[in-house]
Amino acid sequence: MRTLRLSxxxxxxxxxxxxxxxxxxxxIFLFATPLLQSxxxxxxxxxxxxxxxxxxxxxxxxxxxxxxxxATFNRILVDSVGAMLLNVxxxxxxxxxxxxxxNQKFKGRTMARAIFFLPVILASSAxxxxxxxxxxxxxxxxxxxxxxxxGGASFNVLSIVRMLNDVGLPMAYVDxxxxxxxxxxxxxxxxxxxxxxxxAALQSVPGSMYEVAKIEGATAYESFWKITFPMxxxxxxxNVIYTIIDSFAGSPVTEAIYQTAFKTQNFGLSSAxxxxxTLVIGLVLVVxxxxxxxxxxxx
Amino acid sequence: xxxxGTDRMVVVPKENYRMQRVRNKTSDLLYSIFRxxxxxxxxxxxxxxxxxxxxxxxxxxxxxxxxxxYMIPQHFTLDNIKLAAQVMDYLPLLANTLLFxxxxxxxxxxxxxxxxxxxxxxxxxxxxxxxxxxxxTILVPTSTLMVxxxxxxxNFDILGMVHMFTGRxxxxxxxxxxxxxxxxxxxxxxxAGLFIYIFRQFxxxxxxxxEEAALIDGAGGFRTFARIMLPNAISPLITVILFSFVWQYxxxxxxxxxxxxxxxxxxxxxxxxxxxNQLIPQLMGFGSNSGMKAxxxxxxxxxxxxxxxxxxxxxxxxxxxxxxxxxxIERSGVVG
Numbered sequence: 001m002r003t004l005r006l007s008x009x010x011x012x013x014x015x016x017x018x019x020x021x022x023x024x025x026x027x028i029f030l031f032a033t034p035l036l037q038s039x040x041x042x043x044x045x046x047x048x049x050x051x052x053x054x055x056x057x058x059x060x061x062x063x064x065x066x067x068x069x070x071a072t073f074n075r076i077l078v079d080s081v082g083a084m085l086l087n088v089x090x091x092x093x094x095x096x097x098x099x100x101x102x103n104q105k106f107k108g109r110t111m112a113r114a115i116f117f118l119p120v121i122l123a124s125s126a127x128x129x130x131x132x133x134x135x136x137x138x139x140x141x142x143x144x145x146x147x148x149x150x151g152g153a154s155f156n157v158l159s160i161v162r163m164l165n166d167v168g169l170p171m172a173y174v175d176x177x178x179x180x181x182x183x184x185x186x187x188x189x190x191x192x193x194x195x196x197x198x199x200a201a202l203q204s205v206p207g208s209m210y211e212v213a214k215i216e217g218a219t220a221y222e223s224f225w226k227i228t229f230p231m232x233x234x235x236x237x238x239n240v241i242y243t244i245i246d247s248f249a250g251s252p253v254t255e256a257i258y259q260t261a262f263k264t265q266n267f268g269l270s271s272a273x274x275x276x277x278t279l280v281i282g283l284v285l286v287v288x289x290x291x292x293x294x295x296x297x298x299x
Numbered sequence: 300x301x302x303x304g305t306d307r308m309v310v311v312p313k314e315n316y317r318m319q320r321v322r323n324k325t326s327d328l329l330y331s332i333f334r335x336x337x338x339x340x341x342x343x344x345x346x347x348x349x350x351x352x353x354x355x356x357x358x359x360x361x362x363x364x365x366x367x368x369y370m371i372p373q374h375f376t377l378d379n380i381k382l383a384a385q386v387m388d389y390l391p392l393l394a395n396t397l398l399f400x401x402x403x404x405x406x407x408x409x410x411x412x413x414x415x416x417x418x419x420x421x422x423x424x425x426x427x428x429x430x431x432x433x434x435x436t437i438l439v440p441t442s443t444l445m446v447x448x449x450x451x452x453x454n455f456d457i458l459g460m461v462h463m464f465t466g467r468x469x470x471x472x473x474x475x476x477x478x479x480x481x482x483x484x485x486x487x488x489x490x491a492g493l494f495i496y497i498f499r500q501f502x503x504x505x506x507x508x509x510e511e512a513a514l515i516d517g518a519g520g521f522r523t524f525a526r527i528m529l530p531n532a533i534s535p536l537i538t539v540i541l542f543s544f545v546w547q548y549x550x551x552x553x554x555x556x557x558x559x560x561x562x563x564x565x566x567x568x569x570x571x572x573x574x575x576n577q578l579i580p581q582l583m584g585f586g587s588n589s590g591m592k593a594x595x596x597x598x599x600x601x602x603x604x605x606x607x608x609x610x611x612x613x614x615x616x617x618x619x620x621x622x623x624x625x626x627x628i629e630r631s632g633v634v635g
Contacts (some may be wrong), residue, residue, distance in 0.1 A: 016421020026485020031436055034447035041446055053450060077562040090317065106334065114621045116343045121617045124549035126568040127606050166327035185344055248440045257442045267446045274443040
């Protein structure tokens with residue numbers, strides 16, 4: 001190094017590059033190259049030949065096929081984007097609520113935290129697949145299904161609906177709430193990481209702020225909305241984005257893309273589908289990010 | 300919210316003051332009861348499926364149709380576990396999976412820690428742009444890269460080197476462990492972008508003086524990293540290792556893409572119901588008569604037991620590291 005007469009600054013720069021070099025190599029060969037290739041594939045007809053593959057340029061035909069010709073793709077796409085838009089607020093609300101709860105001091109807090117993060121450990125698409133197959137396909141006769149359902153949902157959903165309707169809530173809200181209650185396990189199990197992020201954010205709020213608020217006579221409700229909420233609001237954005245991305249993982253669209261590529265061997269169409277999906281998600285991310293970042297409070 | 304603080308500062312007579320205290324106490328009590336009810340309720344929702352599986356695993360065959368049994372079985376048996384282990388070929392499968400997952404986890408942790416440190420502490424031309432690209436790797440769905448990655452590993456050949464030396468069209472790495480190893484070692488594996496982010500945030504928050512002292516004492520960059528920075532980064536390391544291990548263990552996307560024929564637990568679990576249906580009559584001694592079908596409820600029981608066997612290592616692992624994990628959130632590196 002001394003013979004090269006590098007300044008300290010450029011030596012540090014080289015050292016930094018050395019540290020990130022594994023990532024950089026991986027990025028160039030295993031991310032950037034496939035990404036560009038994927039664009040090429042989506043515009044071509046790909047056929048696997050011995051020792052490689054052959055590309056025929058077909059223009060936007062694959063995109064047209066994905067939207068107009070494929071029987072189910074556009075419906076699946078709309079459905080899963082819709083489901084995502086419904087899920088994100090539920091997961092966000094639940095995880096912020098739970099994080100605030102877990103941040104308070106009470107006996108057994110460590111244990112409660114350990115239990116609440118358990119779904120992060122156990123969330124597995126393989127297990128979910130095996131479970132649904134195990135219950136629906138194999139429990140053939142109705143009596144078995146009945147007896148197995150007994151433990152879970154023995155309360156009457158209708159009574160809740162009627163009650164909430166009597167209170168005077170609009171039917172759309174009631175539907176949303178009831179759906180949230182029915183899917184509570186899904187929501188709980190997909191909000192582990194979000195709880196974690198919120199909890200970390202809550203821990204970084206200085207305790208003195210709450211003390212001051214208490215001395216000034218603020219109620220818990222007020223100090224939540226005036227202190228906690230603004231302080232964690234940057235992380236709400238992070239969590240929204242994480243939740244949206246997380247909903248890719250096991251979505252039916254990903255499954256459809258996989259099936260198109262490896263069951264029907266239509267690699268070009270599959271690439272086009274995945275790019276449509278990426279664009280839709282990108283659009284959602286941009287819109288949500290833009291709307292939220294205008295309301296976020298940075299200190 | 301319109302209540303201002305000054306309203307309450309008014310001096311109150313002693314009687315009212317006592318009333319106020321009683322009221323405060325009861326509302327605190329009510330609140331803590333409410334809180335416990337909620338926490339216990341949610342914990343129950345999380346633990347219920349697990350308890351159900353444990354109960355099923357030890358339940359005798361006679362207990363399936365007995366409606367009076369709730370959770371605690373009347374006829375304890377280990378047969379379900381034995382049968383499920385046989386169907387899954389459990390022990391060799393587990394050993395293989397653990398070896399594979401441990402190696403990829405270590406590679407991921409090392410490469411992501413290096414990259415995180417590089418991004419946190421060094422400025423080189425384009426370092427910010429490159430970090431934006433790290434975020435991009437989190438944002439682009441994996442299904443977009445699926446087909447090119449598949450074809451890439453089918454004819455693996457970086458810069459045409461294999462072609463140059465052997466004249467062949469690259470090596471087929473599918474159904475070997477190399478694709479996952481390579482992506483893990485180059486910080487491109489499962490959610491690696493997130494891990495780089497976690498490490499970067501943590502290293503950014505560490506005092507610069509430690510490094511400067513090491514530099515003055517004559518330690519080089521990598522030595523400083525290995526001896527000084529990494530030992531201090533235990534909490535993000537545990538978080539990353541736990542997440543990486545768990546996600547790799549549960550992953551079906553990459554493993555079914557690159558090594559669909561390899562003995563890995565995540566792949567086995569997905570096909571468990573079909574396999575159980577096929578194998579159980581044979582294992583129970585009905586021979587390979589295809590007309591024979593096992594009781595579907597019994598098959599479901601075995602499938603549940605199999606799922607429990609599959610997630611048991613994770614639960615045991617979690618029981619051990621859960622304390623460090625929860626503590627590491629407390630002094631968190633996640634947000635920084």
